Amino acid sequence: MISIVILGTGNVAKHLFDVFRDINEINVLQVLGRNKHKLSYFKDKVATSTDFSKIVDADILLIAVSDDAVAEVAQFLTGKKGVVAHTSGNVPIAALGHKSRRGVFYPLQSFSEGKPIDFKKVPICIEAENKVDLKSLQELAQLVSFQVHEISSNQRKSIHLAAVFANNFTNHLFAIAGEICADNDLPFSILAPLIKETVEKLDYLPPIEAQTGPAKRNDVKTMESHLNQLKNKNYQDIYSLLSKSIKEKYGQKL
Amino acid sequence: MISIVILGTGNVAKHLFDVFRDINEINVLQVLGRNKHKLSYFKDKVATSTDFSKIVDADILLIAVSDDAVAEVAQFLTGKKGVVAHTSGNVPIAALGHKSRRGVFYPLQSFSEGKPIDFKKVPICIEAENKVDLKSLQELAQLVSFQVHEISSNQRKSIHLAAVFANNFTNHLFAIAGEICADNDLPFSILAPLIKETVEKLDYLPPIEAQTGPAKRNDVKTMESHLNQLKNKNYQDIYSLLSKSIKEKYGQKL
Structure with a gap:
């Protein structure tokens, strides 16, 4: 006991x-x-x-x-x-x-x-x-x-930092996605299967291999059209910065 | 048929x-x-x-x-x-x-x-x-x-943009979290239950209400310690920008 x-x-x-x-x-x-x-x-x-x-x-x-x-x-x-x-x-x-x-x-x-x-x-x-x-x-x-x-205490500090990316920040991205849906008369629930798949995929592939999307394939036209749709300055900056980080990770020219 | x-x-x-x-x-x-x-x-x-x-x-x-x-x-x-x-x-x-x-x-x-x-x-x-x-x-x-x-075509454009946030960008954040784990001899799988919970929670709460973490409560000390741990310039910028966006969303002073 x-x-x-x-x-x-x-x-x-x-x-x-x-x-x-x-x-x-x-x-x-x-x-x-x-x-x-x-x-x-x-x-x-x-x-x-x-x-x-x-x-x-x-x-x-x-x-x-x-x-x-x-x-x-x-x-x-x-x-x-x-x-x-x-x-x-x-x-x-x-x-x-x-x-x-x-x-x-x-x-x-x-x-x-x-x-x-x-x-x-x-x-x-x-x-x-x-x-x-x-x-x-x-x-x-x-x-x-x-x-x-x-x-160790040092490792725990790193886990806590990683958890901010994996939980706090992803949740904020979900909130942004939800706002975009609401602004266009779409229910957030329409994204639920995609979000679930994003996470289920991690059981099969490490995230570095599961990456897809316009930034990874350096699809400049689509990225420009997306940036034009965003009105909120923070969201534009987030779109640009995350796209830049993905492009660099996959060796696309900036 | x-x-x-x-x-x-x-x-x-x-x-x-x-x-x-x-x-x-x-x-x-x-x-x-x-x-x-x-x-x-x-x-x-x-x-x-x-x-x-x-x-x-x-x-x-x-x-x-x-x-x-x-x-x-x-x-x-x-x-x-x-x-x-x-x-x-x-x-x-x-x-x-x-x-x-x-x-x-x-x-x-x-x-x-x-x-x-x-x-x-x-x-x-x-x-x-x-x-x-x-x-x-x-x-x-x-x-x-x-x-x-x-x-409509316009709504579909918005869904596609929202999907980039909800899928492509979150996956990149998972990749960053995975890198932080690997750099500290931690298995990425240690984050799996947290990531699953982040998504399961969306069935109960809209993401705007599910937000937690140092940026939301404007915990400056923790955010500084996290920034100091990050070596990659893009990841530092992502940490700062997403924290700024969360702080503004929840009305914290910048």
Whole structure:
């Protein structure tokens, strides 16, 4: 049995709490958070507190707060016996101070309120400074997911950056595509099969080989006609810059 | 029974031919193409010819060639009784010349060699200049897909532009994310669940509401750290420009 304390009440804290609760080998002892309203989600299911001086000890103390608050919350955990691990993509392990047994338990996924996630498929990136703590985090990770990776702080920084391209930026491109549809009385759903295929193809081909489109084949006429259709200056710049980057990647003359 | 002639031997021609062959109500009479090697794919299954002066007549003559070649191929169809329809996203119906019964039969999907497609889910965008021809194209489209849309040439141009954002550009972002992973000894597959979730979320939320990440919350520190990690000048510019566009969209101060 692994005992856990969760510090934080946001989306990551909620999703982790829900998945931990369903696993017999995990016992969540306490959830802490400053925001009473957000804490109410956990209230009837586990001991809760807004008072960070009253944190109980546990095998693993998980800090699931915003990046900026990790170091501050970690200070309350000085002297705890358990492993102190944060759940952030972009925060180095060193942010946890130098007194605790330090670790990272980073679930690489985008969590939204109310949208259920199959945790078994979420890659968990773990890091620790000694073998015993690494083993503890590994045990916990393997209970919730099939995909557990030992990842250094530097690698985790890179994953976080790659995730911005693969998730945040692609979503913005979807939003732009949606705007173009709306401006022309077309439902965004008409693009759904294409978008799904774009992603399904990645199971067969690496993206570098799956590339198609006017920029790759340096189809200047089509690119000009597309640029003329765009009214928003940012979208024109995005079109030009991404086309330039694709052209260079595939050795087309600029 | 709808009779069809296909002009062209590329990916779209092949995929359409394969789906037509499986439908009892469709009879493909002939496939034409200049490239003998490419034509061999069809040889044992249907009458083929490299001679465009020997095109037989049919209810629908489908031009599935590259955008630049549509007008040229259409010239061979002057005098044919059937509907002449091209399959292009970015070519106006007028490119078919002014003598034929003109139409468009545009399957909105990215077709790759060897990667099977469930055509029932591919939106087919049809256009014609009279009701009888529109009905013929509609009948054909409904035999192959559940999603048939009557779309004007102008709307089709917009869809094609939106598709470049939703497919070509997102794929390039996936390629950049893959490069960042490779540079840091990480498998690209670690991002797969995140990428799948990015797209699955679109069934629940429009992309404008699904946006997350440092640019949306104007997290300057994280964006600076990300920019410092990028070595490629294009990728730096893409990071800055997409972040700027997201910030403006969500009303963050620049």
